Amino acid sequence: MRxxxxxxxxxxxxxxxxxxxxxxxxxxxxxxRVKLVKTIQEDISGNVxxxxxxxxxxxxxxxxxxxMLKTGGWPLESMIIDHADNNIWDMRWDNLREATQKxxxxxxxxxGQSGVKGVYRTSKGRWRVRILENGIRxxxxxxxxxxxxxxxxxxxxxxxxxxxxxxxxxxxxxx
Numbered sequence: 001m002r003x004x005x006x007x008x009x010x011x012x013x014x015x016x017x018x019x020x021x022x023x024x025x026x027x028x029x030x031x032x033r034v035k036l037v038k039t040i041q042e043d044i045s046g047n048v049x050x051x052x053x054x055x056x057x058x059x060x061x062x063x064x065x066x067x068m069l070k071t072g073g074w075p076l077e078s079m080i081i082d083h084a085d086n087n088i089w090d091m092r093w094d095n096l097r098e099a100t101q102k103x104x105x106x107x108x109x110x111x112g113q114s115g116v117k118g119v120y121r122t123s124k125g126r127w128r129v130r131i132l133e134n135g136i137r138x139x140x141x142x143x144x145x146x147x148x149x150x151x152x153x154x155x156x157x158x159x160x161x162x163x164x165x166x167x168x169x170x171x172x173x174x175x
Contacts, residue, residue, distance in 0.1 A: 004058040009072045015055060018069040020093030025062055027053070037062060039091050048088060050081075063096060080104065084163075103164040114146060118153045129153045133160050 017026045017034065026034040039062050041051040052059045063081035068074055075081055075098050082099035083090060113121055118131040122142060127149035129140040140156055143149040 004055065004060045004064075005074050005077075007056070007058075007068075009068060012055070012065060012068050016053075016065055016069060018066045018093075020066075020070055023091030023093070023095070025053075025066055025091070040089060050088065063091070066091065066093070066096065067098075099164060103161070114150065116150045116153050117157060119146070119149045129156070131156050131160065 025037040038051050042048050050061050050063050052061050079098040082104050084095050120128045122128050126142040127146050128142045129149050129152050
């Protein structure tokens with residue numbers, strides 16, 4: 001096999017089991033016992049990311065294995081598995097979802113002066129709202145107060161980015 005995507009649900013389910021309520025992945029041993037799989041790993045720089053497991057000579061991210069065990073199929077080619085609450089330690093099923101790299105980027109918070117993505121102070125002391133939509137930076141006006149600009153920016157960001165907007169409410173999925 002050239003890609004882990006060629007493995008069927010049955011093949012993966014023979015080797016792994018996943019408890020979506022507590023987010024734990026287990027490897028089934030030949031003795032009939034199970035062993036907890038480490039789901040988070042740290043690299044030498046101290047960066048934390050989802051761990052990977054070896055399966056029939058292929059390295060697979062644990063969240064992809066979890067996705068396969070719950071849905072019966074691999075995530076779409078262009079998608080990654082995202083943590084809805086931005087907490088990579090939370091591997092519960094209701095916190096995992098398919099997303100594009102662009103959608104994951106939308107969740108990053110703003111560290112600018114305004115505290116809101118797309119709101120900038122002009123040289124005249126007003127607040128400008130500019131938001132990137134489908135690769136085009138769109139202007140939504142200038143406002144006398146930061147509160148007015150934030151309201152417009154938050155409304156437009158929610159319209160464009162939906163559930164992937166930073167701070168957007170999450171809807172729990174049933175297990």
